[in-house]
Amino acid sequence: xxxxxxxxxxxxxxxxxxxxxxxxxxxxxxxxxxxxxxxxxxxxxxxxxxxxxxxxxxxxxxxxxxxxxxxxxxxxxxxxxxxxxxxxxxxxxxxxxxxxxxxxxxxxxxxxxxxxxxxxxxxxxxxxxxxxxxxxxxxxxxxxxxxxxxxxxxxxxxxxxxxxxxxxxxxxxxxxxxxxxxxxxxxxxxxxxxxxxxxxxxxxxxxxxxxxxxxxxxxxxxxxxxxxxxxxxxxxxxxxxxxxxxxxxxxxxxxxxx
Numbered sequence: 590x591x592x593x594x595x596x597x598x599x600x601x602x603x604x605x606x607x608x609x610x611x612x613x614x615x616x617x618x619x620x621x622x623x624x625x626x627x628x629x630x631x632x633x634x635x636x637x638x639x640x641x642x643x644x645x646x647x648x649x650x651x652x653x654x655x656x657x658x659x660x661x662x663x664x665x666x667x668x669x670x671x672x673x674x675x676x677x678x679x680x681x682x683x684x685x686x687x688x689x690x691x692x693x694x695x696x697x698x699x700x701x702x703x704x705x706x707x708x709x710x711x712x713x714x715x716x717x718x719x720x721x722x723x724x725x726x727x728x729x730x731x732x733x734x735x736x737x738x739x740x741x742x743x744x745x746x747x748x749x750x751x752x753x754x755x756x757x758x759x760x761x762x763x764x765x766x767x768x769x770x771x772x773x774x775x776x777x778x779x780x781x782x783x784x785x786x787x788x789x790x791x792x793x794x795x796x797x798x799x800x801x802x803x804x805x806x807x808x809x810x811x812x813x814x815x816x817x818x819x820x821x822x823x824x825x826x827x828x829x830x831x832x833x834x835x836x837x838x839x840x841x842x843x844x845x846x847x
Contacts, residue, residue, distance in 0.1 A: 627664070634707055658690040685711055770836050812838065
């Protein structure tokens with residue numbers, strides 16, 4: 590009867606727990622060498638701050654601090670969305686960010702305050718559980734070479750010039766024009782004293798970058814959007830694609846009536 594009640598009231602929670610149990614029962618192999626923190630979203634080059642209080646993650650952080658100070662950050666997968674690169678549906682989304690611990694404050698009760706910075710993107714290939722926390726084998730996600738990036742821009746803008754082509758309006762813009770659209774929005778929001786452009790936020794994440802490669806990570810860090818929306822950036826391998834995502838956010842926000 591209890592099992593039926595749980596299934597009826599909290600089906601997604603029960604499914605997530607079954608997935609975690611299946612992971613815990615999987616054998617650990619030596620290639621599962623990266624500790625994975627399933628918590629929030631993080632981005633390359635951007636700071637990430639953590640308050641670590643769960644016993645399993647306390648242990649994980651002690652081990653990370655005693656080794657190379659690196660670990661992976663992944664988003665929860667509460668809806669149990671299948672991840673194409675993994676055989677079973679995990680309790681996390683498969684793309685994440687490799688973080689390096691810059692400083693750690695260990696509190697007397699065992700909790701810790703962690704300051705880290707994003708290094709690079711990765712995709713989980715395999716995973717298991719070690720002493721309660723997830724570990725994995727990952728592959729680094731690299732951006733397209735500059736020549737391929739430029740070819741993509743030419744192909745998209747040329748295609749968009751054809752009135753019969755079914756492409757998004759942003760595809761007609763050059764990469765520099767996408768960057769200009771986004772930074773102009775930031776300037777307008779700052780002039781309007783938008784809460785997410787508070788001085789404290791800028792002290793943490795820095796001023797608006799002038800580099801198209803850096804801008805999307807900064808923008809996603811300061812913009813108050815659902816983490817699920819921001820996750821789209823982690824699945825890209827192109828600066829241009831990330832700027833198009835940012836431009837779509839700008840257009841969505843500006844369509845909302847005041």
